[in-house]
Amino acid sequence: MKYLLLCILFLLLSFLKLTGPLRMVFQKGLNPVQLGLRDTALDLKDAFKFISDLKDIRDENIALIEEKRKLEDAMLNLKNYALENEVLKQQLGMKESTSFDRELLMVNVLGNAEDLSYSTIYIDRGFKHGVSVGDMVILGNSLIGKVREVTYEKSLVDLITSPNFSATVMDIDTASKTQGVCAGKYGLYMEMTRILQVDEVNVGDTVVTSGKDGVFLSGFAVGKVVSVSDLPTEPLKVAQIEPLIDLKAVRKLFVVLSK
Amino acid sequence: MKKVVTLFFIDLILILLQKSFFPVFFDYRYYIDLYLAFTMALFLEEKETEAFVSALVGGLLADVLGMGLVGVSSFVVTSLLLVLRFTKRFFYRNWPLRVAFALLVFYIYVAITNVENRWNVRHILISCLMTLAFTFFFRFLISRIFNEKRFS
Numbered sequence: 001m002k003y004l005l006l007c008i009l010f011l012l013l014s015f016l017k018l019t020g021p022l023r024m025v026f027q028k029g030l031n032p033v034q035l036g037l038r039d040t041a042l043d044l045k046d047a048f049k050f051i052s053d054l055k056d057i058r059d060e061n062i063a064l065i066e067e068k069r070k071l072e073d074a075m076l077n078l079k080n081y082a083l084e085n086e087v088l089k090q091q092l093g094m095k096e097s098t099s100f101d102r103e104l105l106m107v108n109v110l111g112n113a114e115d116l117s118y119s120t121i122y123i124d125r126g127f128k129h130g131v132s133v134g135d136m137v138i139l140g141n142s143l144i145g146k147v148r149e150v151t152y153e154k155s156l157v158d159l160i161t162s163p164n165f166s167a168t169v170m171d172i173d174t175a176s177k178t179q180g181v182c183a184g185k186y187g188l189y190m191e192m193t194r195i196l197q198v199d200e201v202n203v204g205d206t207v208v209t210s211g212k213d214g215v216f217l218s219g220f221a222v223g224k225v226v227s228v229s230d231l232p233t234e235p236l237k238v239a240q241i242e243p244l245i246d247l248k249a250v251r252k253l254f255v256v257l258s259k
Numbered sequence: 260m261k262k263v264v265t266l267f268f269i270d271l272i273l274i275l276l277q278k279s280f281f282p283v284f285f286d287y288r289y290y291i292d293l294y295l296a297f298t299m300a301l302f303l304e305e306k307e308t309e310a311f312v313s314a315l316v317g318g319l320l321a322d323v324l325g326m327g328l329v330g331v332s333s334f335v336v337t338s339l340l341l342v343l344r345f346t347k348r349f350f351y352r353n354w355p356l357r358v359a360f361a362l363l364v365f366y367i368y369v370a371i372t373n374v375e376n377r378w379n380v381r382h383i384l385i386s387c388l389m390t391l392a393f394t395f396f397f398r399f400l401i402s403r404i405f406n407e408k409r410f411s
Contacts, residue, residue: 003311003337010319010330019329026323034279034324041283113282113290114325116382122326149326156326248286 020152027153031124035108039251102217104254105129107137110154117187118248119162121145125255126153136216136256142245143167143209143220144253155255159247160222161187168212169222173205182207182222182241190223195237201228207241217256263312270294270317278324290386291393294321295336295368299361300397302340304405314340339364365390 013019050057110122125131127150135147137157145165149156158164165184169192170177178199180192195201205225211218223241230237273293281291294317302310318333343364365387 001341003315004334004341006315007318007330007334007337011328011334014322014329019323023323023329026320030275030324033275037275037279038283041280045283111279111282111287113278113287116288116290116386118287151326154326248283 024152027151031110031153034110035124038109038111042249042251103130103257104138105131105257107131107155107253107255109250109253112156115187117162119159119164119184119187120148121157121159121247123155123157123253123255124153126151126155128152130257131155131255132258134215135258136220138220138254138256139245139250139252141219141221142243143216143222144245144247144250146215147255157253158184159187160184160190160243161247163187165190166213167216167222168210169207170210171201171205171225172208173202174200176200179210179212180207180239189226190241190243192225192239192241193236195239197230197232197235197237199237201225201237201239203227206244207239262309263316266309266313267316267320269297270313270320273297274317274320274324278321288382289389292365292368292386292390293393294318295365296390296393297397298336298340299364299394300401302343303394303398304401306401307340307344310340311337335368339368361391361394362387 010019105125107123107125110124112118112120112122123131123137131147131150133147133150137144137147143160145157145159145162147155148158148164160167160182162184163186167182168179169182170179171192176199178195178201180195180201182190182192184190192201192207203225207222207225209216209218209220209222221244223243225239226242227240228237229239277291277293281293282289294313298310298313298317301307301313314336315333318331318336319329321332322329343360346360366383
């Protein structure tokens, strides 16, 4: 019975927010250990996968060599276009514009073992480092999620596949730049809704944030369209979207700090 | 005191492994609760005091590394152990009943602590079964260690 009383005592202390320092000390000390363990597990998993997929990797390698050759051709064309673009800009007297001028904070991913749907992750930076609720979490040009909770040393991030995630998006591969709202589903994929029947959405299209919600900056990749539910009887279309990045394998991310 | 410190370090290692190492291999779909398995194994091996200390210390560690209220896991596991103590006679009657009871205990624990996925029955059930397997593995280890100590 005394153990139960001790638990109640700790619960009371927690209710009164007196366990903060204890949490801070443990998280500060154990975050690097958790990080090391997760990285080791990821490395081991990669090694096992590499051995089991050796034949597929060989085929993939051959395909990649071919793709690399094509990309080199495409890059050469792009270089020519860049040169041409530069000359045109000089001719028109245009200034370089940058839409992204926020400060970025590099964070390590700790995962979240208790969330079986993997719709949330912990990161090893908290309000001590300037992270605040609502901050965007990105990797390269891809949106990864949004900070939901922050403690001194750690933060909880809702991934783009989380049911709590929602953002206004647009399909950049269509001429009309089809707009919609993207929401996470079961920690697995996303759904782009509110697409009119007349608007075009195709499988393989890339969907990016439109910035119209005022929460996310525009132009960050959310995912690729994998299927479109296009029933003529329904007034709106729904597109299923998969993230461009394997969210379970990411190790380092960037938090876009609020100004 | 020595016992508490030993259990603290064992629970700490188990919680770090269950939170950061094992979930990677299961793509975060399944969750083996090593701390709960170890506590249950101690209880099954008739080491009730150690089981209660482990429930308290391990629960606190698990909560401190998360975001929720500190003490919830300890409270739930300690309460479950108290229930098990009172229903021990039924719990030890036969194997199938013991396994079913342990599964129920794990399910209640996971459902209480894992609010977001409470209704994902398949994932929770598989997690419970794996935790149960680890319980019997830990029980085997504990019995071996104590038997060796007794003979040496």
